[in-house]
Amino acid sequence: MTRPKIISLVNNKGGVGKTTTAINLAYSLTLDIFGNNNVLLIDADAQHNASIGLNFPRKKITEMDNNNDGFYKILMDKLPIATGIFGTDFKGLDIVPGSKSLKNISQRIAGEFDQNFRLKKVIEKSKEKGHLDKYNYIIIDCSPALSVLEYNALMVSDYVIVPIKTAEYAYDGIEIVIDAINEVKEQNKNLEFLGIVFTQVVLIQNLLEEYKKDYIEVGAEDMLFDTFINSAKDAEMAVKNRKPIYEYKKNSKVAQKYLDFTEEMLTKINKREGRE
Ligand SMILES: Nc1ncnc2c1ncn2[C@@H]1O[C@H](COP(=O)(O)OP(=O)(O)O)[C@@H](O)[C@H]1O
């Protein structure tokens, strides 16, 4: 199996926990309990919340924007992705930061013959040179859209996970995301949908069961991760402190939930790759 495995977090809605899941999944994978993986997080969102959440200096992001540099330039000029990689405060975790100029990428490359394959191309350029060999996983945090950048992420991914803020919408709302994934699968044969993870779950009465009912009704309960992420102030505070939750409050319930989620994800991947 060629390293690294690429996993995208996708949902066309915002505020559903994509970035929080990207940060905490990427970080969790670097921990001893999961084998001290080397992980690269690609912040493919113009809002660059993942970069800020991992304490990447705002000043450097502004510089990138002013100079039309960074990930945007990499995609525009088809430069090797490795030219945009930076270290983080967290051992084993590197980042390709996002910046505001990414919002222009869709219109800039729309209509080009390779518009959906830019990210694949720039990743392959570095892979060929062995510059990504150290990474076990690449996690891609996407924008709240199903546009050119998200298609680029799906085209190069082995796996995709869809986070959903439970309280907000039911199965019907994510059919559009599932449809997009299925559409990409016709071209990217490697792509596997790992499932939906409920985030920001408020546990009152049997609300979680209520949310699940919708999925059971349409026969989609297999899509759901067993692990759900509870709603917790600690998750927000970690972002404000620009750290993964585990680094902010190791023993918090939500930090533990992200460990459980990571473990479940790895089990799913191992099953699919026939390594039960
Ligand atoms: N488990 C959680 N509990 C409480 N707040 C959360 C949780 N996960 C995320 N949030 C907060 O919800 C907001 C949206 O989350 P985020 O991960 O940025 O979503 P997205 O990337 O899908 O837009 C952020 O302010 C984040 O801090």
Ligand SMILES: [Mg+2]
């Ligand atoms: Mg986000």
